[in-house]
Amino acid sequence: MNKPVENKNFSETAPCTRNIDEALREASKMVNLIKTPEADVSDSERQWVAESTYQNFANHINKGFLEYRKSVTETSDFALTDWQGEGSILRDVLGREYIDMLGGFGLYSPGIRHPKIVAAAKAQLDRSPQYSQEMLDPLRAHLAKVIAKLTPGDIQYGFFANSGTEAVDGAMKLAKLYTGKSGFISTLKGFHGKSLGALSLLGKAVYRQPLLPLLNNVHQVPYGDADAIEEALRCAKEVGNDIAGVVVEPIQGEAGAIEPPDDYWPRLREICDKYEVLLIADEVQTGFGRTGKIFGVDHWNVTPDIMCFGKALGGGVIAMSGFFSTAKIWKCMEPNPFMHTTTTGGNPVACAAALAAVTVLVEEDLAGQAAEKGEYIKKKVNELQQRYPQILNGIRGRGLLLGMEFPTDEIGYKVASGLFSRGVLTAGTLTNAQTIRIEPALTISYELIDEMLKRLEDTFISLG
Numbered sequence: 301m302n303k304p305v306e307n308k309n310f311s312e313t314a315p316c317t318r319n320i321d322e323a324l325r326e327a328s329k330m331v332n333l334i335k336t337p338e339a340d341v342s343d344s345e346r347q348w349v350a351e352s353t354y355q356n357f358a359n360h361i362n363k364g365f366l367e368y369r370k371s372v373t374e375t376s377d378f379a380l381t382d383w384q385g386e387g388s389i390l391r392d393v394l395g396r397e398y399i400d401m402l403g404g405f406g407l408y409s410p411g412i413r414h415p416k417i418v419a420a421a422k423a424q425l426d427r428s429p430q431y432s433q434e435m436l437d438p439l440r441a442h443l444a445k446v447i448a449k450l451t452p453g454d455i456q457y458g459f460f461a462n463s464g465t466e467a468v469d470g471a472m473k474l475a476k477l478y479t480g481k482s483g484f485i486s487t488l489k490g491f492h493g494k495s496l497g498a499l500s501l502l503g504k505a506v507y508r509q510p511l512l513p514l515l516n517n518v519h520q521v522p523y524g525d526a527d528a529i530e531e532a533l534r535c536a537k538e539v540g541n542d543i544a545g546v547v548v549e550p551i552q553g554e555a556g557a558i559e560p561p562d563d564y565w566p567r568l569r570e571i572c573d574k575y576e577v578l579l580i581a582d583e584v585q586t587g588f589g590r591t592g593k594i595f596g597v598d599h600w601n602v603t604p605d606i607m608c609f610g611k612a613l614g615g616g617v618i619a620m621s622g623f624f625s626t627a628k629i630w631k632c633m634e635p636n637p638f639m640h641t642t643t644t645g646g647n648p649v650a651c652a653a654a655l656a657a658v659t660v661l662v663e664e665d666l667a668g669q670a671a672e673k674g675e676y677i678k679k680k681v682n683e684l685q686q687r688y689p690q691i692l693n694g695i696r697g698r699g700l701l702l703g704m705e706f707p708t709d710e711i712g713y714k715v716a717s718g719l720f721s722r723g724v725l726t727a728g729t730l731t732n733a734q735t736i737r738i739e740p741a742l743t744i745s746y747e748l749i750d751e752m753l754k755r756l757e758d759t760f761i762s763l764g
């Protein structure tokens with residue numbers, strides 16, 4: 301059912317062989333272009349970027365992507381080539397403009413290139429871009445204090461890394477070290493990243509099965525069902541499978557903005573205490589304002605034992621992640637602080653971006669903005685649902701972690717590609733479009749939201 305990529309007359313290149321002169325030539329060409337002010341980039345250079353990117357993906361990254369991405373398959377001339385952006389507008393290298401309703405899956409919470417965050421990262425780049433690995437790094441320590449102040453309850457100590465999956469892996473190691481136990485409970489359709497540790501928790505066969513065996517003693521149960529977690533813990537105990545932690549997303553993101561019942565998190569807290577296992581909240585997507593509170597768990601006033609962060613932590617500017625816990629739990633990391641290390645995680649530029657991102661989060665009340673705009677979009681989309689019940693089932697989620705649900709994959713894909721052809725970027729691939737996530741920057745203007753809603757209705761009309 302994949303559409304072939306049409307109108308792309310690019311030549312296949314010869315098999316790649318070693319050529320150091322060519323490596324230098326190619327690298328220099330792009331470095332020069334990076335340094336060229338945007339206004340001075342010529343049309344032919346733009347054309348070169350668009351063509352060579354497509355070709356390079358085919359020859360050096362993965363041809364598969366070229367068949368799955370709407371930004372490739374639905375573009376009549378050249379595939380969209382990521383180039384420039386600002387706030388909630390994305391511009392490809394050929395100057396085509398899109399309203400960004402995807403927000404990099406939650407990465408761009410403060411908007412693309414928020415000036416305060418970019419300025420902090422640039423300034424730090426000029427002072428010291430990386431860490432000596434021996435001297436004490438002031439930004440890392442300061443950011444840890446700031447995050448400790450931002451998090452609920454007595455969360456106090458943390459470790460920074462580069463990606464969400466690393467944060468989850470670190471949290472798993474901490475839970476195992478602290479409890480001396482091996483196992484985990486996670487949820488069906490849950491998403492925690494794709495490194496081998498985090499993948500063990502993931503709730504979908506398609507990504508796990510070909511890689512089995514993963515970590516053992518990991519058990520997935522239905523999401524939103526506290527009884528299922530309790531039953532899994534009870535059974536594990538009965539057969540002697542020691543469980544270190546329960547890893548859950550406050551609201552499931554990747555699964556399509558699935559909210560749990562209101563008593564879910566308070567009950568998880570009770571159950572984990574009862575069975576003496578750690579409650580680990582994967583806030584990689586829900587953290588830093590996305591769902592209308594600073595953290596997802598804040599909706600239910602629950603303090604987890606460990607929290608994982610990523611995506612928006614770096615302010616949409618630098619890759620950044622981390623996991624945090626209480627002083628009591630963190631003590632197990634003190635005798636040998638080298639039990640968990642990273643060379644580039646929490647580097648000074650990433651910390652500078654994260655510190656600036658926290659100032660934006662609080663000063664601009666990103667959580668409040670998400671709550672208000674989320675309610676507005678839900679109300680408007682529900683009105684559309686009344687008018688087009690054959691196309692749209694409804695909308696769910698909290699804050700600006702929303703999912704529109706369609707009767708079938710096929711209708712969802714048609715809506716996503718209809719939006720795309722009208723200049724609105726959303727998620728939803730050919731194989732999984734029954735839910736389309738709406739996850740824009742929390743700073744998106746009401747003007748752009750209304751424009752998106754108008755184009756959404758145009759799309760519905762065109763589908764009859």
Ligand SMILES: *Cc1c(COP(=O)(O)O)cnc(C)c1O
Binds near residue numbers: 464585610611
């Ligand atoms: C995106 C995501 C991850 C993985 O983050 P990466 O940076 O892609 O490794 C983990 N957990 C959740 C809840 C996520 O949404």
